[in-house]
Amino acid sequence: MLEELGFSRRTFNMRPIPFAGTWGTSSSISYQLANEQVTREGTSELEGLSKKEAKRKTKELVGERAQAIAEQIVEALQAFDGYAQVEANNGYINIKFDTQRFASRVVNTISELGREYGAGEPKTDRVMVEYSQPNTHKAFHVGHLRNATLGNTLCRILKLAGFEVHKANYIGDIGMHVIKCLWCYQRFHQGEEPEPGERGRWLGEIYTESDQRVNLRQDALGLLNELSNEDPAFVTMVDRMMKELYQKHPVGEDVAYLLGQIANKREIKDDAFYSAETVPTFWPIAGQQLHTNLEMARGDREQHEDIEDEIPEPARYEEWIRQWKSLSERIEWWSWVPAWQEEIRNEFQRWERKDPDFVHLWETTRSWSMDDFERIYRELDIDFDTWFYESEVEESGREIVKELMERxxxxxxxxxxxxKIxxxxxxxxxxxxxxxxxxxxxxxxxxxxxxxxxxxKFEEYGVDRSIWVVxxxxxxxxxQIFKIMELMGFEQAGKCFHLGYEMVTLPGGAMSSRSGNVVLYDDIAQAVLQRARQIIDEKNPDLPDEQKDDIAHDVAIGSLKYSMLSRDNNxxxxxxxxxxxxFDGHAAPYIQYAHxxxxxxxEKVDTPPSGELRFVDLTTEEIDLIQQIAIFPSEIQRAADEYKPLYIATYVYELAKKFNDFYRACPVLHAEEPQRSARIALVSSTRQVLANGLDAIGIAAPEVM
RNA sequence: GCGCCCGUAGCUCAGUGGAUAGAGCGUUUGGUUGCGGACCAAAAGGUCGCAGGUUCGAGUCCUGCCGGGCGUACCA
Structure with a gap:
C-alpha cells in the first residue's frame, strides 16, 4: 500500500492510541517517512541558518509533512474494510477498531478460556529458579519475604507464560552462622528448650546473642571510631576524658594509645591494647561525655556560635547514646572475646569430624528452624519442587576444589x-x-x-536455563561462580542468570539482627493480620468467624506480598x-475489593446471559476496561521475558482501577437489554482476569471481604 | 581506585524512543431516593539531579559530572 503512494515498503509499527475512550491502534510511521522526504529534498530552506535554527526548522518541516503524509495514507486506507474509523491526527495515523466486534471477541475468549486466559504457548525451555534460601538457626525477616515473594511470583509468571519451571529452595543449614548459634546454645543456654512453635524464633535470638558476643569488640570500637570522626566535641574533650581514665586505670600505654588515636582520628584497633580492662573502664566516661555533648547540642546554640556548624544534631547524639547504652550492657564481655572466638573455631572442628553429640544437636535444632519455615511457606502459599541443603554439598564441594587444584x-x-579469575x-x-x-x-x-x-544442577537436572533469585x-x-564454571568447561554457565534485588531497609537504616534493627516476619504478619481482622469486623460483622479469619489472612498476606512486588527489584x-x-490506595486490598x-x-444475576452479546453504545469506561483485559496475555509474556513481576503487579492494579471507574459509571443490573447482558459478561470477564492476575502474583482473590 | 544500583510532585513510587510525564499517601473541597464508601470526583503540587551528545522526536539511549546506597580474597 505504501508503495502505491510512492514510498518504500516497510512494516507498520503499531501501538495503542494513548487517549482514554478510544480503542484502536496508531502508527507514527508518517514521521519516519516525512523525515526521509525532508532529508532527501535537500536543505535550501536551511541555508544561512545557524545549527540550532536549522534543527528547529527541520522539526517544523517534518511535523507538517508528517501530518500531510498521514492524511494521504488515511485516504488510501479508507478503501479497506474492517475498521470503524481511520483518521490522521497530529501526524499520527489512528485506526480505530469496530468496538462491537472486538469487545465481544475479547469477552468470549475469556469466557471460553477461564482460568487459562493469559497462558502462553508452551515453550520448550526448562527453567530452574532457586529462591528463598533461608538460613536455619536465624530469624526469618521481611528481607527474606521479599526474596520468597519475588522468586515465587517469577515462577508463577514463567509457568503461565508457557515455560516448564522447576522451583528450588536452598537451605543454609550449615556454615559459620550455625556453628556460632550452637556454640552459644551450649555455652550459655544448655538444656533450655522453648515451646514448639517458638523454637525457630528462639534459635534466631540465640544466634543474635552469639553474634553480639563475638563482635562486641568490633562494635564498641566501631562506635568510638565513628565518634572520633564525626563528633568534634568528643575529640576536643579527649584530654579531659583521658585524665579521668588515667585516675581509674593507670595503664599508661593504653591511655596514650586511645588519646592518640582519637585526637588524630585514626582507627582504634582492639589488638593494640595491653590490658583488657582499658576499654570497659573507659566506656562509662565516654558515655558521660556523650550526654554532656547532647546537652550542649540541645542548648542555646548562640552560646557556641564559633563551632555551631560542627556540632552534630541532637538526634545523632540520641542515636549514639542508644548504641552506647546497648553496648554498655555487654561491655564486660570484652575480655572474653578472643577466647570465645577460639571456642567457635573448635566447635567448627567438631562439626568437621562429625562429633556424634554435635551432629545430634545440629539435627535437632535444624528441625526446629525447618518446622518454622514450612509453616511460613504454608501461610504464604509458596512451595518448591526441590529442596537443596548446604550440608549435603559440603563433600562434593571439597571434591570440586580438589579438581580445581588438579586442573x-x-x-x-x-x-x-x-x-584468580x-x-x-x-x-x-x-x-x-x-x-x-x-x-x-x-x-x-x-x-x-x-x-x-x-x-x-547442570548434571542431574536437564535445565536449559538457571536463575538465582538472590x-x-x-x-x-x-x-565469579559462573566464570569458574565456565573455566571448568560447563557450557551451561552461559545460561546462568542472577536475578538480583535490592535490600529491604528500615527507616532507621539497614536491617541487622545484631543491633536489633529488624522486623521479623512473624511479628509483622501478626500485626497485619490483626488489623485486617479488625477491619472485616467493622465492614462485614455478620460473617461467620471462620470466614472472617480466611479473609483476614488473604487480605493481610496479600497486602504484605504486594508491598514487596510493587517496587522494581533494583x-x-x-x-x-x-x-x-x-490497606488504602495502591495496595492489594484495593484489587481484591474490585474482585x-x-x-x-x-451473584445477583439470576440467569446468565445467553446468545450473542451485543456491545452497543460503549462508554469510555467500558472501552478502557475491555482494552485492559485484552492485553493481559501480552503483559504476562512481557513480564516473563524481562523477569519482572512488577509489570503484573502494576497491571492488576490498573485493571482494578478501570473496573472501579466502570462500576461507578455503568449500571449493570439495572441496565436495559441488550446492554445488561453485555455488561454482565464484561463483569464476569473482568472478574476472571482479576483472579488470574492476582493468582499470577500469588495473591488470593476472596469473593467477599 | 574499580564495579553495580538509585536520583521523576511535600512523601512513597509507576512510566515499552512517540501525542498534554502519571498513580498512591498527605493537604483542601465535594459525592449513597443506583450493583458494598476498603470506593469515587475536583483542586493544589514538576528546571524528570546537572551539562553535553545521538534522534524528526529523549524521563527513556550514549558520554561526563554532582548527590546517595551497595560490593570489592578465607561472612552468607
Missing part, C-alpha cells in the same frame, strides 16, 4: 585455595578478581558449596510498618 584452575595463595581469563583490568574456595583451616565456604550445587549485593559473587524498599498496616465487588454483582 590448576585454583592455586594456593596466602595459605588457602583460590581462583582475571588472571586465568587473561584480563588486564580487574573484573572478576579472586575467589577463595576453601578456608585456610580446610572448612568449606559458601562458594565451595555453591560451586558443587551448580555442577549438580540479594543484589552478591552480584560479583555470582559472576530499588531499595524502606519498610514502613505504619504503611504496611494501611469482591464483581463477585457481588454476578
Amino acid at each position: 590448576e584452575i585454583a592455586e594456593i595463595s596466602d595459605g588457602l585455595p583460590v581462583v 582475571d588472571e586465568k581469563l587473561g584480563l588486564e583490568k580487574e573484573t572478576y578478581r579472586t575467589m577463595p574456595v576453601l578456608r585456610s583451616d580446610g572448612t568449606t565456604l559458601y562458594s565451595t558449596k555453591d560451586l558443587a550445587l551448580t555442577k549438580h 540479594d543484589v549485593r552478591q552480584g560479583l559473587y555470582f559472576q 530499588r531499595v524498599i524502606v519498610f514502613d510498618i505504619e504503611e504496611s498496616l494501611s 469482591a465487588r464483581a463477585c457481588r454483582i454476578l
